[in-house]
Amino acid sequence: MPIARLPVASIIIPAHDAADFLGEALNSCLAQTLSDIEVIVVDDGSRDGTWDILTEAATSDRRIHPLRRPVAGGPGAARNAGLDLATGRWIAPLDADDLFLPDRLERLVAQSEALQADLVADNPERRAYASGRRLGSLLPPGGSPTTGGVPLSLLQLVQGDMPDQSAETKLGYLKPVFRRNFLVDLGLRYAEDIRVGEDFLFLFECLARGGRCHLLPDLGYVYRVRDGSLSNSEAGALPLSLANRRLFGLVPPGADPALSALLRRRQRLIDFDCFAFEIARRRPGAALRHVHWGGPGHALRQLRLVVGAARRRLGGQPRWDSDLRQS
Incomplete structure (x- = not known):
């Protein structure tokens, strides 16, 4: 009996209420010039027509492997379910x-x-x-100092994903392909209790565990900016705060002290956004959980934020000034 040939790459797509756009994502997979692939799509408790679209597509192309989760567990749980089924040398x-x-x-x-x-x-x-209009690329033209033959360091990764930098240049939006044996040998999994920032946490752990990561300047992944997604909302700061706290426990022994210092600054900035979000929701008790008592200047900025939020609420104005989050 012939041995089944394993695919070169396994594409893993978590899909929750994705009926409006899943077909386009699948078409972009099936149009790959590398045809030796499998496409594992995890329907994560969808309530729309996602499963119907997926099963119909699977009948026309045997490379599509549908998996249905009756209850939504979030992107991390869906990606882990896909990893359990993947057989390709590379995970995409x-x-x-x-x-x-x-x-x-x-x-x-x-x-x-x-x-x-x-x-x-x-x-x-x-x-x-909505329009398909091109909004630019993450890395500058011709790449960045971290592209090419030198692997990306943990310090460079965090430097490239700070809350006070433009969203258009954050390395947290990278979508690497992973060597499956590397993930399996180290037992690497996505955090299932975090709905925003779980992919950055996963990438950080890969590098912290010795993974060699290279950045290439070529365009290849199309990140479509949708209004209303959690990663683009103010509420996204809350799970980001939890995700960043877990990074501290992953810093390898002997790492550059600048890395821990940068993670602390990143935590302060994220928690300031959490503080502002909770104040805007009129939840001062929850806001206090995100306070960093880092000296009179920091406390004064937070006090100004409370006063400003109250005034804006009474006057129907925006909730806070973005410059108050700077440290």
């Missing part, structure tokens, strides 16, 4: 509302193996979901 995560450019996997697999990397990320292109 794709969000259900995003796209792959046609030659993405062929390029990344070839470059990953040439570099002997454990994970490789290309340059995401941002597009408006």
